[in-house]
Amino acid sequence: MIATAILLAGLLAPGQALAEKKYxxxxxxxxxxxxxxxxxxxxxxxxxxxxxxxxxxxxxxxxxxxxxxxxxxxxxxxxLDSDQKNFFRNYEVIPSAYVTQLLASMGYTASQQDVAAEYIEAVNRSAMPVPTxxxxxxxxxxxxxxxxxxxxxxxxxxxxxxxxxxxxxxxxxxxxxxxxxxxxxxxxxxxxxxxxxxxxxxxxxxxxxxxxxxxxxxxxxxxxxxxxxx
The missing domain is CATH 2.40.160.20 (Porin)
Known part of the structure; x- marks a missing residue:
């Protein structure tokens, strides 16, 4: 009985001490x-x-x-596929030289090629950069x-x-x-x-x-x- 009492005292004492602590x-x-x-x-x-x-x-x-x-x-x-990006959001730049060469091969005049090049440059300036x-x-x-x-x-x-x-x-x-x-x-x-x-x-x-x-x-x-x- 004495041993049991000592054991219970040992078990209860820490619990009581812990219960006194506040979170x-x-x-x-x-x-x-x-x-x-x-x-x-x-x-x-x-x-x-x-x-x-x-x-x-x-x-x-x-x-x-x-x-x-x-x-x-x-x-x-x-x-990126947000509707807030413009159509050219997938391209950092559009190669205007390739476009003017294509127009020249199709018989467009130099002045028409210049107008197309200016338009492409404007698009390039307004296009969103491609983030990674x-x-x-x-x-x-x-x-x-x-x-x-x-x-x-x-x-x-x-x-x-x-x-x-x-x-x-x-x-x-x-x-x-x-x-x-x-x-x-x-x-x-x-x-x-x-x-x-x-x-x-x-x-x-x-x-x-x-x-x-x-x-x-x-x-x-x-x-x-x-x-x-x-």
Missing amino acids: HISNDLEASASVGGVWVFHDDVDAYMTYGVTLDYFINEFWSVEAEFLAYEFFMNAD RDENISGYGFTVGPRFNFFPTEMGGLFLAMGVGAAVTDEEVPYSGNTNFFSFKTEIGQDLRVTDNFSFLIRMGFRHLGGFNPQQLDGVGGSVGVGYTF
Whole structure:
């Protein structure tokens, strides 16, 4: 009986000590670094990668205010077929010399060949460049919003995070689109506490970049990260 009592005491004591720990308490600040990706529903953009930091200030164990700062790397579709590109989007230039030679062989006069050459040059100047996956289009942005932690335990908790903000890019994304974007996110995630200060975070959800028009970039994706609570 004495041995049994000692065993029960040994099993219950750690559990009671652990139960006293809080997942997050008022005035906690959690900083996390993450990397992720978003698959985009757009003809000209396949996906983009994200990496950055997220800060959460906890009002209590259930609610926090979340500020996210991310950098973006876009992966363009090599076979662009957006209706916003003109008919000549598949060509960087039209070889005007070949066209004038063809016209000459068909008996057109020199003046008619010059008019055709001028028209082709105008088309070349207005034609979209042909992007490839190797082109580096990047940007950065932020969102701010609430985070709600469902049923937090001493080991972590499931949470829902939302945010609104803005983003900018160094080139138009898509190419006939914008360089300044409104951004919105809604995510569900798991914050799994590894130690009293360190935790592992997994997030999945929906992200929106741009206005509400054909240039908008909507997508779904997720991220993984490591957090530290001060």
